[in-house]
Amino acid sequence: xxxxxxxxxxxxGSNISDYVDVKKLxxxxxxxxxxxxxxxxxxxxxxxxxKEIIDDIKSNELDSIVxxxxxxxxxxxxxxxxxxxxxxxxxxxxxxxxxxxxxxxxSDDKKGATLKALQLVKAGxxxxxxxxxxxxxxxxxxxVVLIVGAGVAGMRSAIELADMGTEVYLIEREYFxxxxxxxxxxxxxxxxxxxxxxKRLYKKVISYKSITLFTGAEIVSKSGxxxxxxxxxxxxxxxxxPNCELDWKKFDKAVSVCPIEVxxxxxFGLTKRKAIFMNYKSEFPQIPAIxxxxxxxxxxxxxxxxxxxLDQKDEILNIKVxxxxxxxxxxPYEPKKDEYxxxxxxxxxxxxxxxxLIELNDDKNLSYKGKKIKDVAFIYCxxxxxxxxxxxxxxxxxxxxxxxxxxxxxxKYRDIRNYHINRGIRTYGKQELLYKxxxxxxxxxxxxxxxxxxxxxxSKNGATIKVIDILTTNREIELExxxxxxxxxxxxxxxxxIAGILKxxxxxxxxxxxxxxxxxxxxxxxDAVYIAGACQAPRTIRESIDSALSATAKANSLISxxxxxxxxxxxxxxxSTCEWCxxxxxxxxxxxxxxxEKEGKQIAEIIESNCKGCGMCMPVCPSNSIQLIGYTDTxxxxxxxxxxx
Amino acid sequence: MxxxxxxxxxxxxxxxxxxxxxxxxxxxxxxxxYTIAIPCSSAVKPKWIMHAFEKGFAGVFIAADxxxxxxxxxxxxxxxxxxSHTHEFMKExxxxxxxxxxAAICSVCTDPFVKHMKSxxxxxxxxxxxxx
Numbered sequence: 001x002x003x004x005x006x007x008x009x010x011x012x013g014s015n016i017s018d019y020v021d022v023k024k025l026x027x028x029x030x031x032x033x034x035x036x037x038x039x040x041x042x043x044x045x046x047x048x049x050x051k052e053i054i055d056d057i058k059s060n061e062l063d064s065i066v067x068x069x070x071x072x073x074x075x076x077x078x079x080x081x082x083x084x085x086x087x088x089x090x091x092x093x094x095x096x097x098x099x100x101x102x103x104x105x106x107s108d109d110k111k112g113a114t115l116k117a118l119q120l121v122k123a124g125x126x127x128x129x130x131x132x133x134x135x136x137x138x139x140x141x142x143x144v145v146l147i148v149g150a151g152v153a154g155m156r157s158a159i160e161l162a163d164m165g166t167e168v169y170l171i172e173r174e175y176f177x178x179x180x181x182x183x184x185x186x187x188x189x190x191x192x193x194x195x196x197x198x199k200r201l202y203k204k205v206i207s208y209k210s211i212t213l214f215t216g217a218e219i220v221s222k223s224g225x226x227x228x229x230x231x232x233x234x235x236x237x238x239x240x241x242p243n244c245e246l247d248w249k250k251f252d253k254a255v256s257v258c259p260i261e262v263x264x265x266x267x268f269g270l271t272k273r274k275a276i277f278m279n280y281k282s283e284f285p286q287i288p289a290i291x292x293x294x295x296x297x298x299x300x301x302x303x304x305x306x307x308x309x310l311d312q313k314d315e316i317l318n319i320k321v322x323x324x325x326x327x328x329x330x331x332p333y334e335p336k337k338d339e340y341x342x343x344x345x346x347x348x349x350x351x352x353x354x355x356x357l358i359e360l361n362d363d364k365n366l367s368y369k370g371k372k373i374k375d376v377a378f379i380y381c382x383x384x385x386x387x388x389x390x391x392x393x394x395x396x397x398x399x400x401x402x403x404x405x406x407x408x409x410x411x412k413y414r415d416i417r418n419y420h421i422n423r424g425i426r427t428y429g430k431q432e433l434l435y436k437x438x439x440x441x442x443x444x445x446x447x448x449x450x451x452x453x454x455x456x457x458x459s460k461n462g463a464t465i466k467v468i469d470i471l472t473t474n475r476e477i478e479l480e481x482x483x484x485x486x487x488x489x490x491x492x493x494x495x496x497x498i499a500g501i502l503k504x505x506x507x508x509x510x511x512x513x514x515x516x517x518x519x520x521x522x523x524x525x526x527d528a529v530y531i532a533g534a535c536q537a538p539r540t541i542r543e544s545i546d547s548a549l550s551a552t553a554k555a556n557s558l559i560s561x562x563x564x565x566x567x568x569x570x571x572x573x574x575x576s577t578c579e580w581c582x583x584x585x586x587x588x589x590x591x592x593x594x595x596x597e598k599e600g601k602q603i604a605e606i607i608e609s610n611c612k613g614c615g616m617c618m619p620v621c622p623s624n625s626i627q628l629i630g631y632t633d634t635x636x637x638x639x640x641x642x643x644x645x
Numbered sequence: 646m647x648x649x650x651x652x653x654x655x656x657x658x659x660x661x662x663x664x665x666x667x668x669x670x671x672x673x674x675x676x677x678x679y680t681i682a683i684p685c686s687s688a689v690k691p692k693w694i695m696h697a698f699e700k701g702f703a704g705v706f707i708a709a710d711x712x713x714x715x716x717x718x719x720x721x722x723x724x725x726x727x728x729s730h731t732h733e734f735m736k737e738x739x740x741x742x743x744x745x746x747x748a749a750i751c752s753v754c755t756d757p758f759v760k761h762m763k764s765x766x767x768x769x770x771x772x773x774x775x776x777x
Contacts, residue, residue, distance in 0.1 A: 071665045097665070101680055105668035112676030119679060508712040515658055515715050516752060525658075525715035569684065587687070589717040614716040615688025619727050624692065631683055637696050643679045644650060644701045 002064040002092065002129045004036040006056050007121065010044035010069035012099055019103040021114045025068075029121055034129055036060055044069045050082050057086035064092040064131060066124045068117070070099040073519065089133035091568070091630070096124035122642040130635050136565035137608070141227030142322035143167060143562065145555050148498060150213065151179025152541055153533030153548035154327035155201040160552045162208040166560060169319055170205065171217040175238060175289035176279060177202055179329045180534075181541060183266060183352070185359045188404045188434060195282060197541075202284040215285060219501055220316070225609045226527035227322045227564045237312030239276075239290035244307040251276075251288055254301035254308065262294050267356045268332075270349075276301050276308070322559035323528040325551050326512060327544075328498065330490040330534035333383035333391065340379055340486055341456040347371070347463055348456065348484045351378070351402055358408055366413045368483055374415060377465050377481035378402045379454055380422035384489040387450060393509050395489025395538035400431040402487040403438045410441050418443040419479055421454050421467050422487075447471050456484055490538035502529055503590060512536050522551040525612060527566070530555055569613030569630050571606050578603040578625040584617035593617060649703030649769040651762065653680045654689045658715055660708035660750035660758075667755040674762040680708075685716050686747075687723035691731040694745060698735070703769045704744045706761065711749025721749065741772065 007029050011017035022040045030038035037056055041049045044067050056062060065088065067079050072095040080090035098117045106113035143166050147154045150172035158168045176182070178198035185193050205211050216236035224230045240246065260275035273279075275295040278288045290301075290308065302308045332352045335342040342348050346369055349357065354376075357368060366373040380402065385394050399422070406418040420443055427435045439445070446469040448454055454467040462482040469477045492510045499506055504524050507513035512531045515523045522530050530551040533544035558564060571592070580602035585593045592610035595602055604625075615628040627633065655661040661682040667674065683689065686709035694705050707724060714720030724747060732742040746765055750758050 073662065073665065100665035100668035102668070102676075104671055105664075105674060106676040107671060108673045109676050116676045116679065123679075123681075505715050506718060513715060516662065519662075587719075587723060589719070612716060614685040615683065616685060616717065616720075616723060618688055619690045619730075624690070628684070628688065631688070633690070633692065636681065636683075636690075636693050639681055640652065640693065640697050640702070641700055643652065643681075644697075 001034070002131065003034045004061060004063045005034050005125060005128060006037045006053065006060070006062040006065040007035055007039070007125065008044050008049070008053060008065065008067045008069075009038070009040045009098075009121070010067065011040060011042050012069060012103075013043065016069070016099050016103040019107045019110050019113045020098060020117045021110075025114060025117055025121065028118060029125075032122065032125055035125065036062060045075050045078055050078075053082050054086040057083070057088050062088065064088070064094075064128045066094050066096060066121065066128050068096040068098045068121050068124065071097045071101070091134040092128065092131050094124045094128040094131065096120050119643045119645070122645060123639040126638040126642040127635050130632070130638060132629070134568040134629065137568055139227050139564050139566060139609075141559040141562060141564045142320055143560050144169065144321040145323045145325055145559070146171065146229070146231055146319065146321040147325045147327060148219065149173075149179065149327040149329055149533070149535070150177040150205075150215070151327060151329050151533065151544075152181045152197065152201065153329075153544040154179075154325070155205050156545050157325055157327065157532065157548040157552045158211050159201070159204050159208070160549060161556060162210045164556045164560065166210070166556050168208075168211045169321060170211055170213045171219075171233060172213070172215045173218050175216050175236075176283045176285070177205075177213070177215065178284070182279070182283070184355055186408060187541065188400065189430060195280065198284065199282065214317075216289070219498055222501055226566065227559060228609075229321050229324060229528070231319050231321060231324075233317045233319060235315040235317060236292060237314065238287055239292070239295075239308055239310055239312050240287050241307050241309050246287065246307050247305070250305045254305040257300045257304060259298060259300065260294050260296060262291070267360065268350065268353045270353055270356055270360065323530065323555040324502065325530045325532060325548075325555055326498065326502075326504065326535055327533040327548055328493055328535040330511070330538065331493055333395075333488040333491045335382055335486050335488060340382060340454070341458070341463060341484065342486060345456065345458050345463055345484070347482060348486065350382075351398065351405065351485055351487045354405055354483075354485045355401075358405065358412065363412060366409065366416065371462075371482065373482045375417045375419070375462070375479075375481045376406070376409060376483045376485060377419040377421060377463070377479065378406065378485045378487050379456070379465070380420065380487040381450075382486040382488050383491070385423065385450070391489065391491065391509070393538070394426065396426060396428070397538055397540045398487050398489045399426045400434060400540070402485070403427060403434045403443075405485075406438055406443055407434060407441065410443075419465075419481065420445045421465065422447055423450060445471070446477060490534055493535070502526060504529060504531070509537070522547055522554055527612070528555070528558060567613065569628065570608055570611045571613070571615065571617055572627050572629060573604050573606060574625040574627070575603050577623045579623055580604060581622060583620040583622065584626060587616045587620050589614070589616070648675060648677045649766060649773055650677045650679065650701065651675070651704045651706055651765060651769070652697045652702045653678060653706045653708055654686065654693075655680050655682045655708045655750070656686050656710050656714075657682045657684055659710040659752050660686070660754070662752045663750050663754045663758055664708070666753060667758050670755055672755050672759050674759045675766050677766070678762050685714060685720060686710050687714075687717070687720050687727065689724070689727055691727060691734055694731050695734055695738070698738075698740055698744070703773065704746065704765055706765060707745075707747040708750040708758065709747055711751065744769065744772075
């Protein structure tokens, strides 16, 4: 038990002392058993106060300190460093929150706030009395990052990491890099095409020796943890002989003889593709691929193109990395059958299909299924902002993308008329310029509420849309359209196997979940596993790259020093009382507990490298044999007693 | 009459930031509400809750992570099980199970937190008056 405790009570200017009687609190605290020094201070975090605390610790040989000030979320590390500089173990320091959870929360009740502050300080003292001197767990780390997903976010991050001296494995599940961006034509605000952006990033990626790119690659399994992950990759064959000079004329002929036709995902099902394919000629890597899942191995292509090798097999590769960054992207929302006539009416498509349709059409006429298009009706928020069930969130990018597409249509085909049937336009920031341009182009905006959604019915020439327009005093407006475009947002990837393998938490919206949206926006609870881009939430290209760069900096700063200090918050098993029952193993989300035999007895053992210190194993133990360091029964129960005293 | 004391088990990454934010926004709740922050709501031991009742807390509130839990998607289920087991222990000791409550408090759930605290305190006060 610690018995030479220093207690510092902060006024925080007047943020605390206006509502808590700090002087009185200090007088009472000084008399508590075990307290050696009690001081009140104007700003505990000020450099001068930090120096004073360090001097006090040294001159009075304090064995622990309590600082009653703001939330530990702000200054825990500040005061841990104070302890270290004074030669005190940083885990013999406890911070008590008497600002956010006391003076501010009870500024309507000064007497109550002072009483509460006293109980909180007492609880902090009881906790620090029982604190253990702990050492962070130091582990070595590999200065290597695995980036999963070679879209814009993944490639941009790879380049930055390589520039900072970190080795990168960049893996892409598809045969070609670029992700969703490669599917888009002209982009707002630069007017570059997705293809151009991807080309620029790819050329840069392959110029680095420290970046190894695998396409057709997926994680099969993961072991180890922060700083030292062992990853098993499966790499699908392209069925093209390595390092060969491909004759493109022969390739084109091989494509034409391939008897397999499948729906082309790149064009969102607007076209068909063969089993041997490239989505577009300038796609990267500049090597075609044979889609193993659909190829019937007839061998017709091999007869024409000897560079094709149908005998190639999956390759398994083991790599060792220090951190992992997920930039796996998102899928577009697929409307349900008959949702606004989708897949039941001929002329209803999604926004993503429209973007490909613009690319696939010539410059003279826009046509779909052989019919010339003149009137286009965009219906917004399809599959987004749903009150119940489905997706309650707003994908944010879709308003901008729809309006941008409408402008592209108007610029390419002058006689197009656009109707935007929306629930309120959210072209935030600079994107508002697009809304202005579209309005100036003569686009017509109609607005509806979610409880009175538009209807789409087949008509003689296309579709009839009826909408109760709140902008014209709730009148029902009926319009004819040649093409109905459902403005759909983003949803998490259909195949999210990787979340299971890496144990990455999923949020209520089913996207990957960060630790804290504001304070730790690219970190997950799995140490050294970061998330960025649209796998975390719907994002624009720019926002995806912003978050990728943030995750890049976090990953590099963690692993580049070659060693990592970890919080010593781990579960501990009392081997004398543990009678193996397996309940702790059942609730542990991280496979951090195993059964071992010691002295002829079966007991549980913590795998420290896997334990995340969540404590879920503790309450299920029937013999109360599990304690969490920093949250032991004696610490918690002594705090409870102090709070009620 | 002294106001009943409530012990809140909050979670360091989700519900405790919400309680901090509540204070920051000066949204008032009773000053007899005390918080102990732990890593995850699924880590609260029934033993701790029973200790709180034994020592004089009128109510215990678990400010759970719910579906936002960064550790496990089964957090709600696990915390629910802890509450159910503790309710059994409370019944055995003659303690009204309604004195233990649990609700998901997300990192920005300031209004729900205040509402829960006020209604819980009201319930505990009325309960105390009836007994008196």
